[in-house]
Amino acid sequence: MLLAELAETSGDVAATSARSEKTRLLARLFRDAEPAEAPLIITYLAGRLPQRRIGVGWSVLKEPRPPAPEPRLSVLEVDAALGAIAAVSGTGALAERKRLVGALLEAATEEEQRFLLGLLSGEPRQGALDALAVEGLAAATGAEPAEVRRAVMLGGSLGGVAEVLLERGPAALADFRLRVGRPVLPMLAHTAKSVDEALDKLGPCAVEEKLDGIRVQVHRDGDSVRIWTRTLDEITDRLPEVTEAARALTARSAVLDGEVIALREDGRPRPFQEVSGRVGSRADVSAARLSLPLSAVFFDLLSVDGRDLLELPASARHAELARVVPEPLRVRRLEAAAPETEETRRAVREFAAETLERGHEGVVLKALDSVYGAGRRGSSWLKVKPVHTLDLVVLAAEWGHGRRSGKLSNLHLGARRPDGSFAMLGKTFKGLTDRLLAWQTERLLELATAREPWGVVVRPELVVEIAFDGVQRSSRYPEGITLRFARVLRYREDKQASEADTVDAVRALHAGG
Numbered sequence: 395m396l397l398a399e400l401a402e403t404s405g406d407v408a409a410t411s412a413r414s415e416k417t418r419l420l421a422r423l424f425r426d427a428e429p430a431e432a433p434l435i436i437t438y439l440a441g442r443l444p445q446r447r448i449g450v451g452w453s454v455l456k457e458p459r460p461p462a463p464e465p466r467l468s469v470l471e472v473d474a475a476l477g478a479i480a481a482v483s484g485t486g487a488l489a490e491r492k493r494l495v496g497a498l499l500e501a502a503t504e505e506e507q508r509f510l511l512g513l514l515s516g517e518p519r520q521g522a523l524d525a526l527a528v529e530g531l532a533a534a535t536g537a538e539p540a541e542v543r544r545a546v547m548l549g550g551s552l553g554g555v556a557e558v559l560l561e562r563g564p565a566a567l568a569d570f571r572l573r574v575g576r577p578v579l580p581m582l583a584h585t586a587k588s589v590d591e592a593l594d595k596l597g598p599c600a601v602e603e604k605l606d607g608i609r610v611q612v613h614r615d616g617d618s619v620r621i622w623t624r625t626l627d628e629i630t631d632r633l634p635e636v637t638e639a640a641r642a643l644t645a646r647s648a649v650l651d652g653e654v655i656a657l658r659e660d661g662r663p664r665p666f667q668e669v670s671g672r673v674g675s676r677a678d679v680s681a682a683r684l685s686l687p688l689s690a691v692f693f694d695l696l697s698v699d700g701r702d703l704l705e706l707p708a709s710a711r712h713a714e715l716a717r718v719v720p721e722p723l724r725v726r727r728l729e730a731a732a733p734e735t736e737e738t739r740r741a742v743r744e745f746a747a748e749t750l751e752r753g754h755e756g757v758v759l760k761a762l763d764s765v766y767g768a769g770r771r772g773s774s775w776l777k778v779k780p781v782h783t784l785d786l787v788v789l790a791a792e793w794g795h796g797r798r799s800g801k802l803s804n805l806h807l808g809a810r811r812p813d814g815s816f817a818m819l820g821k822t823f824k825g826l827t828d829r830l831l832a833w834q835t836e837r838l839l840e841l842a843t844a845r846e847p848w849g850v851v852v853r854p855e856l857v858v859e860i861a862f863d864g865v866q867r868s869s870r871y872p873e874g875i876t877l878r879f880a881r882v883l884r885y886r887e888d889k890q891a892s893e894a895d896t897v898d899a900v901r902a903l904h905a906g907g
């Protein structure tokens with residue numbers, strides 16, 4: 395497929411507000427696509443790059459280049475060119491990247507150049523494109539949209555499903571079943587303001603400790619054990635102790651969902667940063683496990699000995715979990731089968747208070763009758779934390795003063811609007827350690843799209859977790875609201891900007907006071 399066709403459709407989809415028309419346009423595009431092109435088309439439409447970063451800033455991109463008179467670039471050629479640019483390293487890398495970017499842009503027509511520049515500078519694209527792409531694919535192939543969604547959940551990627559669907563038609567969707575050895579996206583939680591609100595919303599439920607570590611999905615098949623993160627990156631080699639624990643279970647095959655944490659000798663959790671440092675580092679793992687042993691604590695079971703449990707209610711999945719996973723490897727949990735009674739509510743509040751005393755960050759309440767919604771942020775899991783946090787996107791950063799001069803410090807924070815753009819909610823430089831300041835200065839300079847005397851404007855890509863004390867009215871910011879006492883907790887490199895919190899979610903916190 396020529397890039398020109400993709401660029402034109404992308405523009406047409408953005409220009410119409412009717413969902414049915416968007417679906418029709420996307421269906422036509424998918425009908426014209428080769429199966430192998432589908433994953434790329436979907437990523438480009440959503441404004442993402444498979445390479446994530448190509449190491450080229452706005453100063454290079456903005457140089458005018460003569461456009462090609464006729465469209466001739468294919469999407470696969472664009473991908474190959476961007477791959478080559480991302481792979482350049484060593485001395486003279488910058489000049490070489492600049493040369494390659496120039497060559498790519500000069501092979502593109504004016505309209506294609508606009509599309510490529512938007513893509514490379516991280517300009518917001520269609521909000522919710524992936525959901526539209528599911529409908530477009532379904533319309534193009536005659537599949538049921540719900541079946542396509544199910545396959546994406548179990549296949550782990552929309553691109554992968556799209557390719558198979560275009561190649562073999564709707565019948566191929568039946569092949570997407572939970573398989574040991576193929577990870578699925580984890581089920582996610584919504585936030586509730588209090589334990590009582592969560593009990594009211596859920597009805598009969600279980601309350602569990604919320605552990606602040608790294609989400610893991612552990613697949614055991616006989617002696618083979620593999621471990622994936624929330625974003626489905628494989629980290630088996632980093633966690634030999636989890637592999638050993640999984641091999642010791644009574645089940646021959648199992649898919650487990652849990653959290654990896656580090657515990658002190660007195661049983662209290664060590665800070666998240668230590669866990670992520672160990673999992674992310676490339677240091678020798680046998681030495682690392684001696685200085686910081688990690689433990690997995692499991693809270694769900696997706697399959698056991700060949701039986702798929704995804705469609706079972708949470709209570710039945712937990713009964714299976716309790717059968718195959720011994721106590722210390724299971725999350726602490728209390729069942730609240732009668733949440734309307736004062737006695738139950740008191741017990742749940744006590745459980746939550748004790749959990750905080752034990753050093754954990756909060757609790758998660760889960761409806762007893764809910765199925766496992768892989769990849770979904772359903773309303774049947776509700777997290778309750780005493781400190782409000784939001785995942786926001788860094789839009790710009792200001793140069794620091796005094797001890798922080800030469801470092802990018804004060805961050806401009808944005809929440810997501812429904813159209814995919816970002817609304818600035820405020821600024822903060824609080825909570826930044828020297829290590830974070832150094833790290834963010836380097837990253838933000840890479841992402842810079844404009845340099846100003848006061849700092850840099852960046853591609854809206856980096857997600858940062860912010861703690862704050864409340865939401866208040868402010869005429870200084872575009873949505874009329876801002877955060878009180880915002881401070882940085884950590885960067886969330888496991889999240890994309892499209893997963894950041896929305897303006898509506900922040901507004902709801904304001905309304906709820």
Ligand SMILES: Nc1ncnc2c1ncn2[C@@H]1O[C@H](COP(=O)(O)OP(=O)(O)OP(=O)(O)O)[C@@H](O)[C@H]1O
Nearest residue numbers: 582583602603604605606608609653693725758777
């Ligand atoms: N008992 C538990 N049940 C479910 N999740 C838990 C539990 N304990 C800890 N977690 C962790 O809590 C995460 C959800 O809450 P958190 O506030 O950390 O959300 P988040 O990291 O911003 O992202 P998300 O909700 O998108 O995962 C889960 O992804 C999981 O890693």
